[in-house]
Each structure stands twice: as C-alpha cells, then as structure tokens.
Amino acid sequence: MKTLLLSVVCTLIGLNLCNAKTRLKDCEAYLKNDTLVIRNSQVEQKWLWNKGNIELLSFKNENTSSALSWKKENLFALGGSGFTKNVAFEIDRNRGDIFLPDHLAVYIENQHGNVFSKRILRIFPDVATISCDYYLKYEHLKTGFEEEQHKADGTEKHQKKHKKLQKSHAFAVGFDSKHWQIKTVNFKDATDIHDNLVYETTSIPYRSSEKRQGNLLIGEDLVGQSCFFLLKEAPNTASQIAYPGFDFEVSQGGVRVPFSGFPLQGRGDEWIKGYTITMGLAENQAGCLLALRQYLKASINYDPKQYEMVMMNTWGDRGQDGKISEAFILRELEEAEALGISHFQIDDGWQQGLSANSVHRSGRLWDAWTPENWMPNKERFPNGLTKVIKSAKKKGIRLGLWFHPSNENDYATWETDAEILINLNKETGIDYFKIDGVEIPTKEAAINLERFFEKVKKETNGDVFxxxxxxxxxxxxxxxxxxxxxxxxxxxxxxxGNYYPFRTLRNVWTLALYFPPELLQVEFLNKWRNAGKYPADDLFAPGNYDFNYLFAIAMVGQPLAWFEATGLPAEAGSVAETISKYREVQADFHSGSILPIGDEPSGRSWTGFQSITEDGGYFLIFRENSSRSAAEIQTYLPAEQQVSLHKIMGDGSGEELILKVTSDQRLRFQLPAENTFVLYRYTKVD
Incomplete structure (x- = not known):
C-alpha cells in the first residue's frame, strides 16, 4: 500500500524514535517505554512491547464504561520455534487506495527460530475495532497440531483427533476473569446445497478448552459491562486452507486462534498471508454488532455509485444460454428500462467459448479457457457487443458480463485472465463482472486468484466491480x-420448485445480524412461471405473494431481478413504481447499519429490518401470513424515544405517524393483510 507521509521506522537500535505519536485523522499509535498504544476516538489498545513479542494488556472503549484487562498471553506463538528477536517495527500513515480507506498501521516483524512473522495492526478512523493481518515466511511450518489415530482400546471406534504438541497459535488473548459467555457464529455458503446459512453456539467456558467452528466469536463479560468480538476474515470452515478442524479454542483462560491458511511448505523468501483477525469492543452485544457492522463497511471503499444497483440477470428463468443473442438482449433492455432496472448482466453464453452449462452439446469449457473463448460469440452477436452497449447507454443502464477464471493448475494463467477483463473494460466500458466457477483448494490457488482480482482492480483504477x-x-x-x-x-x-420467498427473506435476515446485507445480491423471481411445480395448497408458493412484496424482500440487499423481463405478464409492470421509489432512497437506506428486527421469518411471522443512522433511519416491516393485524417489534431505539415515521412505499397505514418507543424498546406496527410490507423513514423527535 502506498504511504504518502513519512513512516516512523524503529529498529532494535532506535526504538526511542517511536516515542513520538503518529497520527492520522483521529487515529494515533506510539511506543513509549515498554507499552505500545493504538487508539482512535472509539477505542484504545495497550500492548506490552516485550521486546517485540507483544502481549495485550488492555482494551478500552472511549465512549462507554467498557474496558477489559487481559492476562499476559503472547499474541503469536509457534510451538517448537520460540521467539528469537524483533527484526523491524514501523508505524505508517496509510492513505487510502482502491482497496482500503485511510488508516493507521503498525508493522511488527519478528523472528521465531527459522520462521519469520509479520503482524500489521490496522485501525480505521472512528471505528471501534483494531485488525491484525499476519504473514509468515518459512521453509517448513509446524503449527502445533497434528492428526493422530486413536489406538485400539476395546471400544471398537475409530476417529481422528487433534493432538496439541506445544502452545501454538496465530492470535490469542488471555481472560482476566472466569465469568464469560461465549457465542460463536458459523456461516455457510455453497447455497446450492445449503439453505440454513447461520449457526450459533453459546456456552460458558470452563477450565478445559473447547474447540469452536465459525468466523465470529462474541465474548460477553458476565460481571462487568463489556463485550468483545473476534472476526476471522477467512473463507467458511469447509473452505479454509490447511484447516485444523476449528477456528477458536476457548477456556476460562482465554481465546486462541489456531493456525490456518498456511501450507506446510513455505515459499522461501516470500511472505504468505494468513487470515486477518479483527477485534472490537462495546458495552453489550448490540454495541458489538454495531461495531462489527461499522467495521465491515468502513474498511472497504463503499461508493454508492458503484455498489448500489437493481440488476437484472436472465439466467433465473433457466433458459441458460439458449436465448442469448443480440436481438434477445436488445428486447430485454427495452423491458428492463420500463421496469426501472439500473444494471443488466449477460450471464454465461455471451462468449465465443461455450461452457459446460450451455444448452448446446458442444459446450464443454469450465476449468480452462483461452483469450479467444472470451470474445463475443460471433453467431449470437454478429456486431460484437456494439449495439447492446449503445442501447444500454441510451437507456442509462450499466452492463455486466459473466466470467469464469481458468482454475486449472491453481489459476496459473491468472495474468492472462486479468488482461482479458482489463481489455474488455477498456474496449467496451463494461465495469461489472460476475465471477463464477471458483475453486480454491490450495494456497497457491488462493494467492493467484487474489492476484487476479488485484491486477484487474489496479489497472482499471478500481472501475471494475x-x-x-x-x-x-x-x-x-x-x-x-x-x-x-x-x-x-x-x-x-x-x-x-425451490424458490420460496420467505426462505430468501429468512436467509438475508439471519445473515444481516452479522453481515451488511447491502453487500449481498438478493434475488426475486417471476412468480407467474411454473405455478404447476408447486402443490396447489402450498401456502408459501411464490404465486401467493404480490410481485411488489417479492421485490421488497430484496430491497435490504442489492435487488437481483432473476428472470427474463420479456417473459413477464403485463401486470408485472406495476413493480416499476415500487422500484422507482426504492431507487430514490436506496443509497440512503443502505448508508445506515442495517440489522434484523422482529421474529425470524417463518412464513407466518412479523419481521423486518432497521437501518440505523445517527439521527434516524428506516424500518422495513413485513407481515407474513400472520393472522395478527399489528405487532410490537423490538427495535434498536432508546426506550421512551418519540419518532416520526414517513411512509416511502408499501401497505402501512398513514403517510405520517408519531410513535413512542416502549420501555422495552418496542414500536407498534400495523399492516392491513397477510403478506404485506411497508418501508418507513424515521427521525427522532426531541
């Protein structure tokens, strides 16, 4: 990352140079005596320097009474390779680039026998978190765990277990109290086979350690008023490289994060990056969730001009590439314009090389492609994409294409693939590319795929999305x-027969507690197709819902019109008004921290979302197939707060309402019938 201001560089000979505070906006960091301090306007961490083998001493939230002291525990320990020495220490004011916004970074490079480690502690302005990237450089890595088989013991069972060799971890904090409640959250992707995407486990740790799976750990102090979280910014458990079988080891003594993401064999003098660990602090779980949400948005360059979209992709009607042609796309663009679609993506089939998902028997490509495969299909687009681009531009619709990087030999041709997209972007102005067919079985594949993404982003100045x-x-x-x-x-x-609107709502609702839903594309389908694929008495079949309601489910994310617009009946055109109203407030709606409220969607619940900004926000409320005409829903508003509600769209009563939050933070909402919704903008009333 490019550093525009002078870095403060410290070596073993001159650590006193870092006594001076290095600042960027509200962030600052310095080393004084034997204490490393990193802070901003939200949080402060103090670390025992310990000759570079740092240990977390305290973590304090500057705006609440939340403060945690920690037992001494080396942040990093590698069994069999003890700490040798600190090699380098640096504090950088990192100005933003196309990947990360402005932030302050503390670099610590150490030697552990024959292994070198590099930690980068990052703090972003006005966010109550501190992140730790870590890298290793080694020939062969012994991470402290190995698999062994149980010996025969007469019980006739055979299983694997992990044997702890020596104390070893990539990240650790030590508890200074016995009384903690720990929640871990395990996420699922591969949604073609998973439809339950969030799994939570809660317990109170005891002396013996428990091994937990999940990307997120939330720890709540049962004595004081403090709550912290650890986010492991890694693939889901089934997809991590060199995964030891768990993500967190928890006991009364603290939390350790085992090594994962590192192959046994290193890359010589090349640094290998592990999975970032981000730590946040608040006074309760609600505060932790807000801090997590703010971090996930503030640590990327969320530009509404790039991120906000109502995209159409015709693949959802299962025509595959059978209809893809210049004439078909031009007709689709006409209908997309009438609906108010902002982005149109041509899925698999626009390209010369036909994939294994083609309706044509000649389609066989999947793992390996050539640049010639990624020219516009000569038969389907005899004029190239020229007419399509011209039509889309005239209509104010941004175009996207489908792309499958060659994953053969661990993305060995990543540079060629990157050049394909860079040239497509330069020649056509197309910025949006759906990336499909990805497989990341090895660290080499992970490294090369990331190189592919970064090269495309850098050489298009961030224009490609x-x-x-x-x-x-x-x-x-x-x-x-x-x-x-x-x-x-x-x-x-x-x-x-597997599209059920309430299940889509449920998936987004469960994810939204921990992940910004505006970073998700959420589909809505043509409800009039394939009615016969559902039982006549199926209460939750898509045909039982209004088309506007299906679109409203997707509004919390980036709506994806997963159908052919030319296949819609005339009555579907009524959604255009809803889409128009939504696009007027979309960026503002998504600018808040969006969290789920109400009951978990079940097809019969009162449920919804609250978008939280400093002085107001939005409520998106759904009455599913519930007999209740009204419901009191718990919110994130303060007790006894008065709020003014302005209806943006939907079926709610009254264009303007003044409501008062109950003592247990609830608001009463009314909707006139089953399977209806309303979107309100709210402001706090003094």
Missing part, C-alpha cells in the same frame, strides 16, 4: 474478498 458467486464450490465465503465487490448469494428456481 466483481459480483462474486457464493452458490457452489470452495470459495471465499462472506469475509475474504470484501474489497473487490459484492456477493451473489443464491440460485433459486421456480423450475425446480
């Missing part, structure tokens, strides 16, 4: 590739 498919394969999950674009969440099809 990726829609990253999460539906199948061994992929990056929810947290690995956030700087590159948004996430294509799921494929659901009426053809297969």
């Amino acid at each position: 990726f829609n990253l498919d999460l539906t199948a394969g061994t992929r990056g999950g929810y947290f690995s590739y956030r700087p590159y674009g948004n996430l294509f969440l799921e494929n659901r099809y009426t053809d297969w």
Whole structure:
C-alpha cells in the first residue's frame, strides 16, 4: 500500500524514535517505554512491547464504561520455534487506495527460530475495532497440531483427533476473569446445497478448552459491562486452507486462534498471508454488532455509485444460454428500462467459448479457457457487443458480463485472465463482472486468484466491480474478498420448485445480524412461471405473494431481478413504481447499519429490518401470513424515544405517524393483510 507521509521506522537500535505519536485523522499509535498504544476516538489498545513479542494488556472503549484487562498471553506463538528477536517495527500513515480507506498501521516483524512473522495492526478512523493481518515466511511450518489415530482400546471406534504438541497459535488473548459467555457464529455458503446459512453456539467456558467452528466469536463479560468480538476474515470452515478442524479454542483462560491458511511448505523468501483477525469492543452485544457492522463497511471503499444497483440477470428463468443473442438482449433492455432496472448482466453464453452449462452439446469449457473463448460469440452477436452497449447507454443502464477464471493448475494463467477483463473494460466500458466457477483448494490457488482480482482492480483504477458467486464450490465465503465487490448469494428456481420467498427473506435476515446485507445480491423471481411445480395448497408458493412484496424482500440487499423481463405478464409492470421509489432512497437506506428486527421469518411471522443512522433511519416491516393485524417489534431505539415515521412505499397505514418507543424498546406496527410490507423513514423527535 502506498504511504504518502513519512513512516516512523524503529529498529532494535532506535526504538526511542517511536516515542513520538503518529497520527492520522483521529487515529494515533506510539511506543513509549515498554507499552505500545493504538487508539482512535472509539477505542484504545495497550500492548506490552516485550521486546517485540507483544502481549495485550488492555482494551478500552472511549465512549462507554467498557474496558477489559487481559492476562499476559503472547499474541503469536509457534510451538517448537520460540521467539528469537524483533527484526523491524514501523508505524505508517496509510492513505487510502482502491482497496482500503485511510488508516493507521503498525508493522511488527519478528523472528521465531527459522520462521519469520509479520503482524500489521490496522485501525480505521472512528471505528471501534483494531485488525491484525499476519504473514509468515518459512521453509517448513509446524503449527502445533497434528492428526493422530486413536489406538485400539476395546471400544471398537475409530476417529481422528487433534493432538496439541506445544502452545501454538496465530492470535490469542488471555481472560482476566472466569465469568464469560461465549457465542460463536458459523456461516455457510455453497447455497446450492445449503439453505440454513447461520449457526450459533453459546456456552460458558470452563477450565478445559473447547474447540469452536465459525468466523465470529462474541465474548460477553458476565460481571462487568463489556463485550468483545473476534472476526476471522477467512473463507467458511469447509473452505479454509490447511484447516485444523476449528477456528477458536476457548477456556476460562482465554481465546486462541489456531493456525490456518498456511501450507506446510513455505515459499522461501516470500511472505504468505494468513487470515486477518479483527477485534472490537462495546458495552453489550448490540454495541458489538454495531461495531462489527461499522467495521465491515468502513474498511472497504463503499461508493454508492458503484455498489448500489437493481440488476437484472436472465439466467433465473433457466433458459441458460439458449436465448442469448443480440436481438434477445436488445428486447430485454427495452423491458428492463420500463421496469426501472439500473444494471443488466449477460450471464454465461455471451462468449465465443461455450461452457459446460450451455444448452448446446458442444459446450464443454469450465476449468480452462483461452483469450479467444472470451470474445463475443460471433453467431449470437454478429456486431460484437456494439449495439447492446449503445442501447444500454441510451437507456442509462450499466452492463455486466459473466466470467469464469481458468482454475486449472491453481489459476496459473491468472495474468492472462486479468488482461482479458482489463481489455474488455477498456474496449467496451463494461465495469461489472460476475465471477463464477471458483475453486480454491490450495494456497497457491488462493494467492493467484487474489492476484487476479488485484491486477484487474489496479489497472482499471478500481472501475471494475466483481459480483462474486457464493452458490457452489470452495470459495471465499462472506469475509475474504470484501474489497473487490459484492456477493451473489443464491440460485433459486421456480423450475425446480425451490424458490420460496420467505426462505430468501429468512436467509438475508439471519445473515444481516452479522453481515451488511447491502453487500449481498438478493434475488426475486417471476412468480407467474411454473405455478404447476408447486402443490396447489402450498401456502408459501411464490404465486401467493404480490410481485411488489417479492421485490421488497430484496430491497435490504442489492435487488437481483432473476428472470427474463420479456417473459413477464403485463401486470408485472406495476413493480416499476415500487422500484422507482426504492431507487430514490436506496443509497440512503443502505448508508445506515442495517440489522434484523422482529421474529425470524417463518412464513407466518412479523419481521423486518432497521437501518440505523445517527439521527434516524428506516424500518422495513413485513407481515407474513400472520393472522395478527399489528405487532410490537423490538427495535434498536432508546426506550421512551418519540419518532416520526414517513411512509416511502408499501401497505402501512398513514403517510405520517408519531410513535413512542416502549420501555422495552418496542414500536407498534400495523399492516392491513397477510403478506404485506411497508418501508418507513424515521427521525427522532426531541
């Protein structure tokens, strides 16, 4: 990352240079005596320097009474390779680039026998978190765990277990109290086979350690008023490289994060990056969730001009590439304009090389492609993409294309693939690319795929935006590739009878507690297709919902019109007014911290979302197939707060309402019928 201001560089000979405070906006860091301090207007961490083998001493929230002291525990320990010496120490004012916004970074490089470690502690302005990137340089790595088989003991069972060799961890904090409640959250992608995407486990640790799976750990002090979280910015458990079988080891003594993301064999003098660990602090779980949300948005360059979209992709009608042609796309663009669509993406089939998903038997390509394969198909687009681009531009619609990087030999041709997209962008002005078919089985594949993304972003000055498919394969999950674009969440099809609107709502609702839903593409389908694929008495079949309601489910994310517009009946045109109203407030709605409220969607619940800004926000409320005409829903507003509600769209009563929050933080909402919704903008009333 380019550093525009002079770095403060400290060596073993001159650590006194870092006594001076290095500042960037509200962030500052310095080393004084034997204490390393990193802070901003929200939080402060103090570390025992310990000759460079740092140990966390305290973590304080500057705006609440939350403060935690920690037992001494080396942040990093490698069994069999003790700490040798500190090699380098540096504090940088890092000005933003196309990947990260402005932030302050503390670099610590140490030697542990024959292994070298580099930690980068990052703090972003006005966010209550501090992140730790870590890198290793080695020939052979012994991470402290190995698999062994149980010996025969007469019980006739055979299983694997992890044997702890010596104390070893990539990140650790030591508890200074026995009384903690620990929640871990495990996420699922590969949504073609998973439809329950969030799993929570809660317990109170005891003396013996427990091994937990999940990207997120939330620890609540049962004595004081403090709550912290650890976010492991890695693929989901099934997709991590060199995964030891768990993500966190928890006991009364503290939390350790085992090594993962590192192959046994190193790359000589080349640094290998592990998975970033981000730590946040608040006074309760609600505060932790808000801090997590703020970090996930503030640590990327969320530009509404790039991120906000109502995209159409015709693949959802299961025509595959059978209809893809210049004439078909031009007709689709006409209908898309009438609906108010902002982005149109041509999925698999625009290219000369036909994939294995083609309706044509000649389609066989999947793992290996050539540049010639990625020319516009000569038969389907005899004029190239010229007419399509001209039509889209005239209509104010931004175009996107489908792309499958060659994953053969661990993305060995990543540079060639990057050049394909760079040239497409330069020649056509197309900025949006759906990335599909990804498989990341090895560290080499992970490194090369990241090189592919970074080269494209750098050489297009950040103009290219990726829609990253999460539906199948061994992929990056929810947290690995956030700087590159948004996430294509799921494929659901009426053809297969597996599209149920309440289940889509449920998936987004459960994810939204921990992940910004505005970073997800959320589909809505043509409800009139394939009615016969659903039982006549199926209460939750898509045909039982208003089309505007289906669109409203997607509004909390980036709506994805997963159908052919030319296949819609005339009555579907009524959604255009809803889309128009939504696009007027979309960026503002997504600018808040969006969290789920109400009951978990079940098809019969009162449920919804609250978008929280400093002085107001939005409520998106759904009455599913519930007999209750009103419901009191718990919110994130203060007790007894008066709020003014202005209806943006939907079925709620009254254009303007004044409501008062109850003592247990609830508001009463009314909707006139089953399967209706309303979107309100609210402001706090003094």
